[in-house]
Amino acid sequence: MQNEGPYFREAGAGPGVVCLHSNASSSSQWRGLMDQLSGRFRVLAPDALGAGKSPAWPAGRVVSLRDEVALLEPVLATAGEPFFLVGHSYGASVALVAALAQPGRVRAMALYEPTLFSLLEQEAPGGEAAHGIRAAAADAASAIDAGDPAAAARRFIDYWMAPGAWDRMPEARQATIAASMVNVRGWASALFGDPTPLQVFRSLDMPVLYMTGARSPASSRGVARLLTEALPKVTVRVFPDLGHMGPVTHPAVVNDEIARFLAQH
Incomplete structure (x- = not known):
């Protein structure tokens, strides 16, 4: 995909660490981690397509996770090789696809619940594990079509964080998330439509820290079940609360866990 490069934050000096944020977020998600790591690492945190100050989600075409990786190439090149990848949710999915594309560039990965729902569809098309997020994404997209981005955001956030989470959120944060929901169909398409078979992830022989939350929805826990069995050098960390x-x-x-892992590799 031809496009201008992404906006990214940068701090510190040392081995490169590229941090990829979740949907409905931006590079600002990683400010605390950047502060924590910048004494030992060169940390770069880009905005994904349609997020923060990066280019808008392109209209009229299907966008894949590979397109997200292509957008990131200037950031990956700036990080130097080999670099670390850190990712959360959608960003963790992009990190996995980036590592598959050029595994020799990646020193290690710290991932919090990649959302590669395509793996659940491969295992059981239309199955129960992906039902909740499929319904949430469809409802959010319908709300966008109806001109109600706040309703879309409520459906999306309450799915991921528990009912009532949206209403407890500060208004300024609500406005930012609601504005991002115009991309919800694109996010779902990229995550459900990724063609990578599960067995391909067995080729990733770099160390991977795979973090999950015990209170997470069935969809992301289902992806974790599959990937943690496939990744050959994985360390699993479950946060009970x-x-x-x-x-x-x-x-x-979470940042403390990431920092410990990077220091070991």
């Missing part, structure tokens, strides 16, 4: 949005709701806990 966290959900899918753990890196946002409890950044210190």
Whole structure:
């Protein structure tokens, strides 16, 4: 995909670490981690397509996770090789696809609940594990069509964080998330439509820290079940009190785990 490069934040010096954020978020998600790592690492946190200050989601065409990786290429090149990849949710899915494309560039990965729902569809088309997120994405897209981005955001956030989470959120944060929901169909298409078979992930021989929350929805826990069996050098960390949005709701806990992992590799 031909496009201008993404906006990205940068801090520190040392081995490169590229941090990829979740849907309905931006590079600002990683400010705390950047502060924590910048004494030892060169940390780069880009905005994904349609997020923050990066180019808008292109109209009239299907966007894949590979397109997201292509957009990131200037950031990956700036990081130097080999670099670390850190990702949450959609960003963790992009990190996995980037690692498959050029595994020799990646030193290690720290991932919090990749949302590669295509793997659930491969295992059981239309199956129960993906039903909740499929319905949430469809409802959110219908709300966007009806001109109600706040309703779309409520459906999306309450699915990932628990009912009532949207109403408890500060208004300024609500406005940012609601504005991002115009991309919800694109997010779902990229995640459900990724063609990578599960067995391909067995070729990723770099160390992977795979973090999950015990309170997360069945969809992301289902993806974790598949990927943690496939990845050959995986370390699994389950946070008993966290959900899918753990890196946002409890950044210190998750960031400490990431920092320990990077220091070991």
